[in-house]
Amino acid sequence: xxxxxxxxxxxxxxxxxxxxxxxxxxxxxxxxxxxxxxxxxxxxxxxxxxxxxxxxxxxxxxxxxxxxxxxxxxxxxxxxxxxxxxxxxxxxxxxxxxxxxxxxxxxxxxxxxxxxxxxxxxxxxxxxxxxxxxxxxxxxxxxxxxxxxxxxxxxxxxxxxxxxxxxxxxxxxxxxxxxxxxxxxxxxxxxxxxxxxxxxxxxxxxxxxxxxxxxxxxxxxxxxxxxxxxxxxxxxxxxxxxxxxxxxxxxxxxxxxxxxxxxxxxxxxxxxxxxxxxxxxxxxxxxxxxxxxxxxxxxxxxxxxxxxxxxxxxxxxxxxxxxxxxxxxxxxxxxxxxxxxxxxxxxxxxxxxxxxxxxxxxxxxxxxxxxxxxxx
Numbered sequence: 001x002x003x004x005x006x007x008x009x010x011x012x013x014x015x016x017x018x019x020x021x022x023x024x025x026x027x028x029x030x031x032x033x034x035x036x037x038x039x040x041x042x043x044x045x046x047x048x049x050x051x052x053x054x055x056x057x058x059x060x061x062x063x064x065x066x067x068x069x070x071x072x073x074x075x076x077x078x079x080x081x082x083x084x085x086x087x088x089x090x091x092x093x094x095x096x097x098x099x100x101x102x103x104x105x106x107x108x109x110x111x112x113x114x115x116x117x118x119x120x121x122x123x124x125x126x127x128x129x130x131x132x133x134x135x136x137x138x139x140x141x142x143x144x145x146x147x148x149x150x151x152x153x154x155x156x157x158x159x160x161x162x163x164x165x166x167x168x169x170x171x172x173x174x175x176x177x178x179x180x181x182x183x184x185x186x187x188x189x190x191x192x193x194x195x196x197x198x199x200x201x202x203x204x205x206x207x208x209x210x211x212x213x214x215x216x217x218x219x220x221x222x223x224x225x226x227x228x229x230x231x232x233x234x235x236x237x238x239x240x241x242x243x244x245x246x247x248x249x250x251x252x253x254x255x256x257x258x259x260x261x262x263x264x265x266x267x268x269x270x271x272x273x274x275x276x277x278x279x280x281x282x283x284x285x286x287x288x289x290x291x292x293x294x295x296x297x298x299x300x301x302x303x304x305x306x307x308x309x310x311x312x313x314x315x316x317x318x319x320x321x322x323x324x325x326x327x328x329x330x331x332x333x334x335x336x337x338x339x340x341x342x343x344x345x346x347x348x349x350x351x352x353x354x355x356x357x358x359x360x361x362x363x364x365x366x367x368x369x370x371x372x373x374x375x376x
Contacts, residue, residue: 022140023147024170026124029154034120035068037149041118042072042099049119049138050102053126055080061122062102069100077103108134117146124150125162132169133181231321232262233301236310237366239359241291247281261295270295293363300370311366314356318369320348330376 027033034050041048052061055078062076075098077089093101094113101107101116108131119139124132132150140146150166152158158166172181220226248254257273264270274292277284284292301309305324310317320326331350335342345351350373354365 020140020143020145022136023145024136024150025147026150026152026166026170028156029122029151031064031068033149033151034065037118037120037147038065038069038072038100041147042069044144045115046118046144047093047096047098047113047116048072048100049107049116049135050100050122051105051107051119051135052102052122053104055104058102058104065100065102072099074098074100074102077101077106079104079106105131105135107138111138112141113138114142117142117144118149119147120149120151122151123153124166125152125158127165129165129168129181132165136169231302231305231307231323233298233306234308235294235297235301236308237294237359237362238312239290239294239362240287241289241294242287243291244285244287247285247288248277261291264295264299266299267296270299290359293359297363297366297370300367300374304370304374306370309366311354311362314354316352316354316366316369317345318350318352318373320350322348324348326373326376330373334373334376 038048038050050061050065052058058076058078062074066072066074075089075093077086077093079086081089089101092098096115105127117139119135121127121132121135127135136148139148150169152162152166168181243254243257245254248257257277260273261270264273270292274284277288297309301307301318304326305321306318307321308317308319310319320331331344335344335350341353343351352369354369355361
């Protein structure tokens with residue numbers, strides 16, 4: 001509801017002073033990994049959370065940890081324990097009388113134990129993204145480097161959605177990333193109904209951005225506010241612009257850059273994206289430079305309300321959207337002053353003679369034409 005403007009939202013992005021991001025590690029279940037993680041924390045005088053979210057097998061898991069680290073003082077906690085017994089266990093751990101707390105997800109929230117800086121989550125693939133984020137938040141609450149081990153089955157069999165959740169948690173480790181993580185969780189699970197009991201949806205069918213746009217338009221319509229559709233100009237030219245695989249190897253990175261380029265709102269934004277590409281991947285090949293040129297044309301066209309640009313063989317055809325800010329009288333004056341260089345082919349369509357030649361020549365001619373219309 002906040003994303004669509006129905007509710008206000010504030011985001012806290014500044015972490016406490018000297019706080020370090022939690023080092024998040026994804027591993028297959030292994031006795032060696034558990035032993036190494038527990039022993040490393042105990043060597044520096046810290047404590048360990050071991051989360052195993054099955055009450056029936058919690059005792060056997062605690063026994064396994066004890067076998068792996070015989071010197072560790074281990075206590076166990078779960079929601080089916082009697083209240084006083086559970087309280088006594090937690091007091092023992094908080095006061096430093098125990099080294100390892102083997103528990104269910106009961107520790108997910110409400111705990112602040114500065115000495116605990118390692119957490120091991122068994123069968124992390126069975127947890128939701130918000131749950132894993134909360135569990136990871138149990139450690140790293142002081143100035144020491146904290147570690148979060150996410151264990152999946154030893155055979156590595158994890159379903160696609162779980163893989164996406166775990167990948168997101170590994171990617172978003174910086175402090176203050178909770179809001180970004182919530183957005184990714186929304187994209188993975190889908191949004192529920194604003195009115196009704198359904199808690200999940202099919203946002204993936206249309207994508208998060210389009211979903212948010214449709215929702216914002218629906219809210220504005222219900223409020224009685226005018227809704228102006230976003231203009232996405234089409235540029236049809238005799239050149240290709242794209243991000244080659246050998247330049248930006250990762251498909252997710254290419255998609256992210258395409259998305260950012262599509263949302264660029266000015267020449268400065270395009271220049272910043274080009275600088276980032278150079279910094280991360282080196283000097284852009286011709287295809288990338290041509291893509292950036294096309295984006296510049298789209299930005300200029302969007303500003304004027306031009307919904308389509310077609311260029312080739314020394315001619316350019318500009319089709320204006322009905323919502324264009326360019327007045328018909330302005331186009332008539334331009335045509336009259338052009339000495340035959342510009343003609344009106346039909347309503348909202350301007351035909352122009354431009355320079356022939358290589359792509360840089362055509363690009364400059366199109367940008368000059370759009371600038372001329374903007375100044376008129």
